Amino acid sequence: MTTLAERRPPGVTDLLARRVSGRRRTVDILARLGMALSVLVALVPLVAVLAYTISRGARTISLQFLTHSMRGVGPLDSNGGAYHAIIGTLEQVAIASLLAVPLGLLVAVYVVEYGRGPLRTAVRFLVDVMTGIPSIVAGLFIFAFWVLGLHRGFSGLAAGLALAVLMLPVVVRSSEEMLKLVPDSLREASYALGVPRWRTVLSVVLPTASAGITTGVMLAVARVTGETAPLLLTAFGFDAIRTSPLHGPQSGLPLFVFSQASSAFDVAVRRAWAGALTLIVVVMLLTVAARVVTGRSRLRVG
Numbered sequence: 001m002t003t004l005a006e007r008r009p010p011g012v013t014d015l016l017a018r019r020v021s022g023r024r025r026t027v028d029i030l031a032r033l034g035m036a037l038s039v040l041v042a043l044v045p046l047v048a049v050l051a052y053t054i055s056r057g058a059r060t061i062s063l064q065f066l067t068h069s070m071r072g073v074g075p076l077d078s079n080g081g082a083y084h085a086i087i088g089t090l091e092q093v094a095i096a097s098l099l100a101v102p103l104g105l106l107v108a109v110y111v112v113e114y115g116r117g118p119l120r121t122a123v124r125f126l127v128d129v130m131t132g133i134p135s136i137v138a139g140l141f142i143f144a145f146w147v148l149g150l151h152r153g154f155s156g157l158a159a160g161l162a163l164a165v166l167m168l169p170v171v172v173r174s175s176e177e178m179l180k181l182v183p184d185s186l187r188e189a190s191y192a193l194g195v196p197r198w199r200t201v202l203s204v205v206l207p208t209a210s211a212g213i214t215t216g217v218m219l220a221v222a223r224v225t226g227e228t229a230p231l232l233l234t235a236f237g238f239d240a241i242r243t244s245p246l247h248g249p250q251s252g253l254p255l256f257v258f259s260q261a262s263s264a265f266d267v268a269v270r271r272a273w274a275g276a277l278t279l280i281v282v283v284m285l286l287t288v289a290a291r292v293v294t295g296r297s298r299l300r301v302g
Contacts, residue, residue: 050280057277060270066278070256071240078267082275084241085256088156089282091245092235092252093225095160096167101217104171105206111172112179113201130169138165139230147234154236156245159252162230167220174216178209218287225283228254253279 065081073080107127111120142162146152182205190200206213231237236249237259253275260272 053273053277053280056270056273057275060274061277065271065274069239069241073239075263075265076267080271082253082256082271082278084239085251085253085275086278086282087241087243088159088235088238088245088250088252089225089254089279091243092156092159092163092231092250093221093286095157095245096163096224097217097221099160099164100167100171100220104168104220105175105213107168107172108175108179109201109206111176113197113205127169127172130165131173133166133169134229135166135227136229136233138162139233141165142230143233153247154234154249155247156235156242156250156252158234159231159250160245162234163224163227166224166227166230170220170223171217174219175209175213178212178216179205181212182208214290218290221286222283225286226254226279228258231255232258253282 064079066086067083068079068081069084070080070082071084107123111123115123139162142158142165146158146161147154152158186204186208187200190204191197195203231252231254235252235255237255238249238251242248242250257272257275257279260268260275263269263272
């Protein structure tokens, strides 16, 4: 019994094959052009913002700006810097990361590797709800609970707690998706060798997904590093250098940019642009450092 393709003349079959191949090439070219256009549309505003910030901020950034605070600086003085704000931002983001990253990884591991039934569904629902919480709500929560309720006052620690609330759902969701991408065959091979589940997660699953997890963590860090509203309610701001985040108000780069940009004087606005550029550079340096650490750990595992 012959098929329909065998009944066709050879010339007709070749013509149909060429048409199908040509149509596929056309679709492929159009898809590539569409993706390239989408990337270009996404990059244009990003590059424009970066270029404008660099052009405005590079005029004011100097060694004096990076090593001095705003203590004793008048509204029309051209001196002063963001050293106190840089210290505050680094400490507050470090506190938030120390709280949110381990807890977020544990929640993601539970959801992917251990969670079953209604509890897993409830955890994922709560994480989804937290993802949509406005930053001001996180600041209000820490302000009511920590600053007023426990009478701890404004501090860098309170700001770190508020930022941790914002970081946690981002870390959980990104880590969960990265853990799901690890092939089940790797887990099954480990189980076949008699390795317990917890050891498989630590030695196989997490190292395999480390690059993606690092990307998710850095996205969370980048999100909270530029938050201003939670800091207004928790750190409050301080013009002098305060290295201890445990007691007393503390500044941060977002607060520094906000306060300087709100001024009516051009010298303060220039400091705001320099602070914004410093904030971008800090996030980039943290991202590069995380990539280097992750790359070295993967080499040791391999």
